[in-house]
Amino acid sequence: MxxxxxxxxxxxxxxxxxxREDSYGYQIIRDISSCIEISESTLYPILKRLExxxxxxxxxxxxxxxxxxxxxxxxxxxxxxxxxxxEWPEIMRVYDFIVQEEKDE
Amino acid sequence: xxxxxxxxxxxxxxxxxPLSERSKALQFYAEIIDDRVxxxxxxxxxxxxxxxxxxxxxxxxxxxxxxxxxASKVWITIALILGSPLWLSLGLTVAILILSLYIVAWSVxxxxxAVVLSLLIIFVVGFFSTFFFLFHSxxxxxxxxxASLFCGGLGIFAAFGVVALTKLLIKATSKLGSxxxxxxxxxxxxxxx
Numbered sequence: 485m486x487x488x489x490x491x492x493x494x495x496x497x498x499x500x501x502x503x504r505e506d507s508y509g510y511q512i513i514r515d516i517s518s519c520i521e522i523s524e525s526t527l528y529p530i531l532k533r534l535e536x537x538x539x540x541x542x543x544x545x546x547x548x549x550x551x552x553x554x555x556x557x558x559x560x561x562x563x564x565x566x567x568x569x570x571e572w573p574e575i576m577r578v579y580d581f582i583v584q585e586e587k588d589e
Numbered sequence: 590x591x592x593x594x595x596x597x598x599x600x601x602x603x604x605x606x607p608l609s610e611r612s613k614a615l616q617f618y619a620e621i622i623d624d625r626v627x628x629x630x631x632x633x634x635x636x637x638x639x640x641x642x643x644x645x646x647x648x649x650x651x652x653x654x655x656x657x658x659x660a661s662k663v664w665i666t667i668a669l670i671l672g673s674p675l676w677l678s679l680g681l682t683v684a685i686l687i688l689s690l691y692i693v694a695w696s697v698x699x700x701x702x703a704v705v706l707s708l709l710i711i712f713v714v715g716f717f718s719t720f721f722f723l724f725h726s727x728x729x730x731x732x733x734x735x736a737s738l739f740c741g742g743l744g745i746f747a748a749f750g751v752v753a754l755t756k757l758l759i760k761a762t763s764k765l766g767s768x769x770x771x772x773x774x775x776x777x778x779x780x781x782x
Contacts, residue, residue, distance in 0.1 A: 510624035
């Protein structure tokens, strides 16, 4: 998939997962993988950026003698998801436009 | 590569980052490795599955554009203030030197204009005054006509050269001017970041 498009989609995917429940790195990757392929090296920058944009916050939970970082969605993150859902019809229009152009040639 | 080796190597690749950013990144990967090993995977396989370590480092660094921390900004400001007697006077000297060179260039140009003007005046005065005594002393008259024509030609020739020089100097001035404005804008814009 196109890198730029994928980056945008992955951000919303991560937020959608966190909307269901708080999660941690490994779990997020497992859950997203059922929908779209993602690597750890891609996830890390996405989480960083979402945190910087105040779309999520983090907290630590002890697990088997080590600290696990949990991510939790924030209101701005929910708005980002809503915006994506709203934009979808426009994305479909662009898709139809491109497909139409193809047919006309 | 085992987990510790991996984390050490990754840490050294992103060493340029501030400590807080570096440890956050390393903690992220350490946690992933721990979780996957806990889920049953072999440590070596997990680490191999993470991909090329240089690529990991590159992605981490890409998310952290270099930014002057507040602490270093303070030190830089202190250094600038303490050193100001030196660089201020040096800078001023250079600026004045450039300014005087510039003024000299224009003065030379103006004197060249004076030369051109004189040559043309010689031509006009010499040429037309000849007719007053041409018939009295033809030899002297023809010499004067020749000489004034020569001066006139030289003057016109020189005029072209001087005009070209003027255009050159004006071009150089505007180039220097826009460069200075550019440097000034960059510094002023930088300050406001």
